[in-house]
Amino acid sequence: MSHTLLHNVLIPFIKGLVTVVAVGLAAGVLTWIERRLLGRLQIRKGPNRVGPQGFFQWIADTIKLIFKEDIVPSRAEKALHLLGPLLLFTPAVVVLGLVPWGPELTLFGVTTPLHAAADLNVGLLLILAVSTIGVYGIILSGWASNSKYPLLGGLRSAAQLISYEVPMGLAVVSAILMSGSLSMVEIIEAQRKAGVWFVFPGLIAFFLYFVSGVAETNRTPFDLPEAESELVGGFHTEYSGFRWAVFFMSEYGNMISISAVATTLFFGGWLRPFPNVAWLSFLDVIPAFFWFSGKVFLFLLVYIWFRATFPRYRFDQLMALGWKTLIPISLGNLALVAIAVLWGAAGLKVLGAVLVLLVAAGFFAVWRRPARPRSSTTMASSNVEVRA
């Protein structure tokens, strides 16, 4: 087999296939993890009947969804109704293809970099561009359903997108400033050179990115386009069977890709903690891919934790949060990071140390806060008084 055929056709094809299958499988397994973990958080068991610890539940659910009747509303825009889920699912897979999963892989004597697509010099821009397309899937499926609740869901999604793309983009710019590159691999290498993950100097940027990421994936507390209790199911109200399952898979796929990008930009991608500290080199026993996927997995757990903890924001409050809080913070953060970068390598370390200290002080203050008095006769809030 010629070298060109191998490296330009066969290997990319295999990698692409692996990525698509991996997203599908990970989404399935993630539903099981989510349901079990939510069960733990909510003093119940979660699915525990199908297979060991209920692990095969997701397979049973998938089979059920494939065989369910695929109902298309009679007055729906048929083509767009079909396009919607696909348009949402594709970006999730593409983004995951652009993120490096590890440095290099040698298999059967062939060495290849461990990401599906090439390491583009505009990788990050492409990721932002592609992930934006997903929202068209939501808007279109909301509109194409020709039903009022999905329409409201689609409109909410549009409003949500424009509110959160901006802080997300500005947060990503901090990582670009710190690394001086748009290539995902070079961003990781820059973190190795700096000797510190960008999460420390970029703590605010990471926070902004992750919050915007939750909003982008329509997860609690920003699950407004879906809003089970308000819009019944929002944009996917009129979907059933496997089309609905594709929406479901895209939600999890998007969670994975947002987590993967956050890992790459701020948590050193496949790098072990403190990649420059020699005496920690025993950590290299764990292969790079597992460092990467472990970090992604931790983010996914945080998503699930959010879901168990927060109520849902309201549409206008969500926009206000985006425009009035996150965008000003991200602009200020950008100035802060720019100054630190101009200062040089020491600047990033100082900024990181200051931010970590501030966060630690904040946690300490909350921890030391006296508990609110609560008993039958004293009220938790001064809003309410008791009259004998």
Add this chain to the structure above:
Amino acid sequence: MSEPTPGTVAQFPPLAGPPLLGLHEMELNFGPQHPSTHGVLRLVLKVDGERIVSARPDIGYLHRGTEKLFETETFPMVIPHTDRMDYVAAATNNHAYCLVVEKLLGVEVPKRAQYIRVLLDEMQRISSHVLWLATAAIDLGAITPFFYTFRDREVILDLFEEYCGARLTLNCMRIGGLPVDLTPGWLEKVRAFTEPFEKCIDEYEDLLTENRIWKERTVGIAVLDEKRCIEWGVTGPVLRAAGKAWDVRRALPYECYPELEFDIPVGKNADTYDRYLVRVAEIRQSRRIVLQCLDWLEKNPGTEIRGKVPRVIKPPAGEAYASVEAPKGELGFHLVASGGNKPYRLHVRPPSFINLQALPEMAQGHLVGDLVAVIGTIDIVLGEVDR
């Protein structure tokens, strides 16, 4: 709020601000098959974008002609029908009905039976309020409080089951007293639940009271001030959150309530958040009352559970009205008897139905997302609204 013209219903204040897009309004059908309408409430909404221009409740999907049905049953046979009105608080329904018949009969209920009745009422109030908390939180997207509250509600339902054999439709009172005496050891089980229950309430509050998103979603939502509450006839926690310390247990005392110590939590801002705080405070007060009842019952053992009631209950011809403080507000029964063994007419004053009237006014000008908070904050049970 604009001054209502007497005799008209739809006097709503104009929308705050101009229409969002200046386009014509969309009609949105909200329910009866909707996850947040707590049963089969249907609302016909006129929305401008997501802003609610008007909300018209359409009720009656659960209408069973209960009040007419009452007239076909003998007096003791009416009690199971009352269970099915507010089906999450059956004990208070039974209680209100028994009170009105006892009033007309002139029957004295033994002290011990009074204490057991109050004990059941207050346990029912706790279970009804935690159910409200669970559903109101889940409507706003907080799913975890649901499981915390159901853990505790389950214990109460188990205790009810042990006492009267039913968990929901209790049928746990009789005219003149109670159907059965307490099971041995039941009081200890109630105490074992009630004493540590304070910690459980703290858990609910940890999840919600200071939660920033919870406050943003509830503070200033669905305000109905004291004046409008009284004009609509709204009672219960909605009225108390508006600052009026009106509680039937205190205002028109019945049974042994004058002997019990409890406070009436009162809110200031008349919004959804204050209603939440008032209800949580009421759970704590109910717990206090339950503990006092337990103390009394343990100190005064006995077997007297029923007053002197004739075998065939035939109240003298006349009218009587009696009410109790149900978890949702003042629940009253107006009985007209003709001297026979069946009620000539039995009218119910259902708090859910009367409080629901205020919904269009509370919902107007809010967003669709707030509508679920508005429906939740009134605490309606459609079985009682439609009867």
